[in-house]
Amino acid sequence: MRALLTTWGSRGDVEPxxxxxxxxxxxxxxxxxxxxxxxxxxxxxxxxxxxLAPIGPTVRSVTAGAQPPTAQDAVRLASDxxxxxxxxxxxxxxxxxxxxxxxxxxxxxxxxxxxxxxIPYVYxxxxxxxxxxRKISPEANGQSAKDAADKAHWEQGQKAIAMFAEALGGxxxxxxxxxxxxxxxxxxxxxxWLAADATLCPAPPERTDIGVVQTGAWVLPDDRPLPQELxxxxxxxxxxxxxxxxxxxxxxxxxxxxxxxxxxxARGRRVVLARGWADLAPxxxxxxxxxxxxxxxxxxxxxxxxxxHHGGAGTTTTASRSGTPQxxxxxxxxxxxxxxxxxxxxxxxxxxxxxLTGGSxxxxxxxxxxxxxxxxxxxxxDTMRGDGAIVAAELLLDAARPEGPTGIV
Numbered sequence: 001m002r003a004l005l006t007t008w009g010s011r012g013d014v015e016p017x018x019x020x021x022x023x024x025x026x027x028x029x030x031x032x033x034x035x036x037x038x039x040x041x042x043x044x045x046x047x048x049x050x051x052l053a054p055i056g057p058t059v060r061s062v063t064a065g066a067q068p069p070t071a072q073d074a075v076r077l078a079s080d081x082x083x084x085x086x087x088x089x090x091x092x093x094x095x096x097x098x099x100x101x102x103x104x105x106x107x108x109x110x111x112x113x114x115x116x117x118x119i120p121y122v123y124x125x126x127x128x129x130x131x132x133x134r135k136i137s138p139e140a141n142g143q144s145a146k147d148a149a150d151k152a153h154w155e156q157g158q159k160a161i162a163m164f165a166e167a168l169g170g171x172x173x174x175x176x177x178x179x180x181x182x183x184x185x186x187x188x189x190x191x192x193w194l195a196a197d198a199t200l201c202p203a204p205p206e207r208t209d210i211g212v213v214q215t216g217a218w219v220l221p222d223d224r225p226l227p228q229e230l231x232x233x234x235x236x237x238x239x240x241x242x243x244x245x246x247x248x249x250x251x252x253x254x255x256x257x258x259x260x261x262x263x264x265x266a267r268g269r270r271v272v273l274a275r276g277w278a279d280l281a282p283x284x285x286x287x288x289x290x291x292x293x294x295x296x297x298x299x300x301x302x303x304x305x306x307x308x309h310h311g312g313a314g315t316t317t318t319a320s321r322s323g324t325p326q327x328x329x330x331x332x333x334x335x336x337x338x339x340x341x342x343x344x345x346x347x348x349x350x351x352x353x354x355x356l357t358g359g360s361x362x363x364x365x366x367x368x369x370x371x372x373x374x375x376x377x378x379x380x381x382d383t384m385r386g387d388g389a390i391v392a393a394e395l396l397l398d399a400a401r402p403e404g405p406t407g408i409v
Contacts, residue, residue: 019220085109132188133157216388244274311335
């Protein structure tokens with residue numbers, strides 16, 4: 001069996017697919033990951049021994065420019081990625097038995113590729129916001145307008161239709177495929193997969209309009225040793241605080257680093273500062289702050305006192321599994337929801353807004369470094385499962401069989 005797994009997004013979107021590909025390989029199947037051609041992602045796939053089929057522009061070229069992308073940029077990217085589904089993706093899927101797409105931006109063109117090749121298609125997401133929005137607005141459905149999250153989710157669906165539907169219709173017509181009657185049903189299917197841990201992100205029981213398949217998070221095992229300099233730094237004193245924002249570009253990297261380092265120093269804590277796409281850097285030459293690049297977070301996080309991060313699905317999952325308290329400083333998308341869940345579980349703090357100040361981080365660290373928070377974080381970590389990628393791989397093997405499971409298209 002051969003599967004094509006595709007996404008277009010940051011490392012937090014790509015790495016789970018690599019974890020799924022490795023799990024499929026362990027079951028005797030082959031997998032190709034179709035993802036953006038960022039150098040970081042190519043290195044990740046090469047390390048895992050998983051073939052990469054590049055699609056679209058690099059994510060960094062779109063998100064980390066001098067100016068943030070405009071609405072017109074988003075529409076143009078959406079159209080380009082739909083087109084890529086009907087050529088690049090369809091070519092990469094030749095000889096495959098099933099196609100799995102993560103996220104709306106990849107899925108809009110992916111199902112067309114699956115149709116052209118006559119293979120099953122599966123939609124998967126990493127958070128509740130990736131599930132299909134309801135068909136009608138919360139107000140029209142009799143829900144309170146104060147349910148901001150549900151309203152935002154519905155509005156997200158309307159924007160997706162506006163961005164993708166016209167391009168999709170044109171490419172389907174050009175490929176000899178019939179028009180789509182319901183764009184949301186077409187992309188999300190009636191049985192979307194939720195690749196998230198059930199403790200950290202439980203499937204919503206009220207969504208009786210869809211049959212959510214919760215597999216658990218797709219974690220790529222990482223056995224890389226920590227760099228010698230980092231290992232020595234960790235061993236040289238009390239556990240430091242980790243600060244990193246992954247693929248997020250903060251509004252002012254110098255201010256972010258300064259606030260983080262000074263707040264940690266005020267609490268007698270050293271700092272492991274992750275450079276990331278924000279290009280964070282130490283504020284001076286003092287020996288209590290160590291700058292790191294791409295390191296094994298699975299090995300690092302259990303050895304720090306607290307984890308200050310942006311709240312991406314992958315980082316939040318790894319941090320939660322480590323049993324170390326968190327301070328989540330959400331920047332965009334589903335990150336505020338992850339921050340709220342961390343706070344609700346009592347395993348860390350949800351920072352208010354994307355910009356750190358000395359006072360806001362100081363207050364958050366006081367809670368995160370409290371012994372009771374660490375005790376709770378360790379207890380929650382014990383409830384989290386690590387077999388999500390294997391569960392999903394087995395389901396995908398079922399989907400690829402000629403008869404297929406009910407609900408997979």
